[in-house]
Amino acid sequence: MSEEKRLDRLTSILKRRGFILPSFEIYGGISGLIDYGPVGARIKRKVTDFWLDHWINQGDIVEIDSPTITPEQVLIASGHVGEFNDLMTVCMNCNSTYRADHLIANIHDEPETIEISEMNEILTNKSIICLNCHESKWSPAKPMNLMFKTSIGAMKNQRVAYMRPETAQGMFMLFPSLYRHFRQKLPFGAIQIGKGYRNEISPRQGMIRLREFNMAELEYFIDPKNPPLEDLSSNNSLINFIPDPESGFDLEYNITLEKAFAMGLVKHPTVASILLKTWEFLAEIGIDTKRIRFRQHISTEMAHYASDCWDCEIFGEYGWIECVGIANRTCHDLESHEKNSNSGSKLMKAWRSFDETLVEKRIVISPKTSVIGPIFKQESGAVIEALKELEDDDNWPKKVELDNGNTVNITRDMVEIKEIETNISGEWFTPHVIEPAFGIDRIIWHLLDHSYEELVKEGEDYTMMKFNDKVSPIDAIILPLFEKDGMDKIASEITNIANSIPGVRVEMDTSKSIGRRYARADEIGVPWTITVDHISKEDKTVTVRRRDDQFQIRASIEEILHHLNNKSIGKMFLE
Numbered sequence: 001m002s003e004e005k006r007l008d009r010l011t012s013i014l015k016r017r018g019f020i021l022p023s024f025e026i027y028g029g030i031s032g033l034i035d036y037g038p039v040g041a042r043i044k045r046k047v048t049d050f051w052l053d054h055w056i057n058q059g060d061i062v063e064i065d066s067p068t069i070t071p072e073q074v075l076i077a078s079g080h081v082g083e084f085n086d087l088m089t090v091c092m093n094c095n096s097t098y099r100a101d102h103l104i105a106n107i108h109d110e111p112e113t114i115e116i117s118e119m120n121e122i123l124t125n126k127s128i129i130c131l132n133c134h135e136s137k138w139s140p141a142k143p144m145n146l147m148f149k150t151s152i153g154a155m156k157n158q159r160v161a162y163m164r165p166e167t168a169q170g171m172f173m174l175f176p177s178l179y180r181h182f183r184q185k186l187p188f189g190a191i192q193i194g195k196g197y198r199n200e201i202s203p204r205q206g207m208i209r210l211r212e213f214n215m216a217e218l219e220y221f222i223d224p225k226n227p228p229l230e231d232l233s234s235n236n237s238l239i240n241f242i243p244d245p246e247s248g249f250d251l252e253y254n255i256t257l258e259k260a261f262a263m264g265l266v267k268h269p270t271v272a273s274i275l276l277k278t279w280e281f282l283a284e285i286g287i288d289t290k291r292i293r294f295r296q297h298i299s300t301e302m303a304h305y306a307s308d309c310w311d312c313e314i315f316g317e318y319g320w321i322e323c324v325g326i327a328n329r330t331c332h333d334l335e336s337h338e339k340n341s342n343s344g345s346k347l348m349k350a351w352r353s354f355d356e357t358l359v360e361k362r363i364v365i366s367p368k369t370s371v372i373g374p375i376f377k378q379e380s381g382a383v384i385e386a387l388k389e390l391e392d393d394d395n396w397p398k399k400v401e402l403d404n405g406n407t408v409n410i411t412r413d414m415v416e417i418k419e420i421e422t423n424i425s426g427e428w429f430t431p432h433v434i435e436p437a438f439g440i441d442r443i444i445w446h447l448l449d450h451s452y453e454e455l456v457k458e459g460e461d462y463t464m465m466k467f468n469d470k471v472s473p474i475d476a477i478i479l480p481l482f483e484k485d486g487m488d489k490i491a492s493e494i495t496n497i498a499n500s501i502p503g504v505r506v507e508m509d510t511s512k513s514i515g516r517r518y519a520r521a522d523e524i525g526v527p528w529t530i531t532v533d534h535i536s537k538e539d540k541t542v543t544v545r546r547r548d549d550q551f552q553i554r555a556s557i558e559e560i561l562h563h564l565n566n567k568s569i570g571k572m573f574l575e
Contacts (some may be wrong), residue, residue: 009463014040047447047471051195063191067148091125093133098130100119119141123141168219168333171192187240197212216437224432235280275312278523279292279312300476306328308327309327324404325436349431352428361422365387367384396411469499481530529545530544544572546573
């Protein structure tokens with residue numbers, strides 16, 4: 001088939017076979033919302049389960065689940081209320097609303113990074129045409145906050161809240177509990193898979209830009225003075241890197257992660273480790289690694305909370321699309337929440353022990369209450385409090401200002417001065433956070449895109465989804481050649497036994513010809529089809545067909561069930 005209109009054909013098969021469906025279609029649909037059909041939902045479940053295991057298997061990461069409704073004060077502290085904006089413009093002719101950076105995407109290389117003044121100049125001078133009415137009269141661009149606003153409670157007791165734009169804040173709220181859970185030891189991480197909400201001005205590109213979306217995030221808390229470093233030499237795969245053009249490095253590299261870290265291209269050791277684990281996850285679920293790259297943010301596009309950020313971009317029908325963001329959030333969030341919540345000076349901190357106990361000597365000025373009391377009488381309490389800020393510099397007497405505004409003279413005979421020694425075994429500090437944030441819908445879209453294959457079979461156009469076994473929606477399809485002579489009964493028995501195996505999902509298909517059923521199985525990406533025929537009744541064998549090349553072998557039902565249980569059907573074709 002021609003590459004022309006490939007996107008249309010892919011979109012059509014996704015809808016027809018129950019992968020991705022428009023939401024509320026009978027009411028005209030809602031832009032930016034999608035449904036996962038029976039096939040798509042199964043794939044999403046497999047992808048998210050694999051993602052969960054991929055990180056939890058590290059041993060120092062746990063899963064949590066926090067509310068999707070977030071009080072306003074939390075998002076004020078995080079910066080989302082003030083910073084989580086896109087530039088909006090309105091067509092003055094037809095009142096259509098657009099994201100300004102989307103309108104100029106073909107004119108400016110980095111439209112998301114420019115200032116409002118430059119944006120308005122482009123809208124005015126470049127004759128940008130409205131997609132609805134084809135006129136070119138635009139309102140000045142202005143920021144629009146992307147969060148869905150809601151409320152908690154009713155009437156006078158209402159509290160302003162928002163649907164969460166990210167899962168991260170829920171994990172920051174749980175830091176004190178997580179710190180206790182991990183016995184007050186760093187590093188550790190929390191992961192969460194769930195819904196996020198962003199009131200996109202102009203959703204587009206199908207699953208790429210959604211108003212309600214699925215995300216998976218890890219917040220990995222580390223000691224900035226002792227960041228963990230995994231062995232990067234374990235993977236020698238060449239990975240594509242696009243550094244910040246202002247970093248001093250070349251424009252592009254195709255090197256191992258170990259080399260990227262060694263040469264300082266990726267500066268932080270934990271960021272390097274997470275970049276590698278991100279690449280490995282995408283490779284294992286079936287994303288084409290030749291179409292993966294890591295692009296470093298330039299300073300003007302950096303999130304308000306980040307000191308460094310790498311986007312993992314995947315190439316598909318819509319070009320290069322950010323699917324994962326790996327950000328060094330430093331201590332921004334924990335410090336902000338500690339400050340804004342009045343939670344106490346140590347609640348969002350961790351303890352760092354010194355290798356050797358330090359001895360600190362300091363001068364302490366203590367008031368002689370027997371002297372101060374009779375002199376200052378009712379002000380003596382205020383004087384004693386003010387003396388806590390007094391320093392010994394041998395310049396006596398000293399003028400001290402009280403909280404009530406009065407100034408008093410303190411002479412040397414009113415205080416006692418002594419040197420004390422304090423043993424210091426460690427210190428409190430605010431942990432730093434390294435965060436990979438995965439857009440699950442975007443990843444699934446590219447998985448569908450990369451798995452979709454068009455070919456010619458027996459002179460006719462033919463399509464299939466070449467999923468690997470990790471994400472295939474169904475492990476095998478059971479096909480009775482005919483619904484008679486006991487073949488349907490045998491097929492039903494195989495189906496029931498196979499589905500009783502934990503983690504195994506098979507289906508039986510009896511509709512239409514065997515050729516049509518093979519084609520249907522290929523279109524939803526089932527790797528193995530198992531056909532029951534007349535011979536099956538005699539010797540309890542079936543035909544197993546491999547999707548990718550239609551090669552077939554004969555095997556016993558017992559052997560098939562054994563390999564389904566061990567997820568090893570592919571090994572049968574090597575024998």
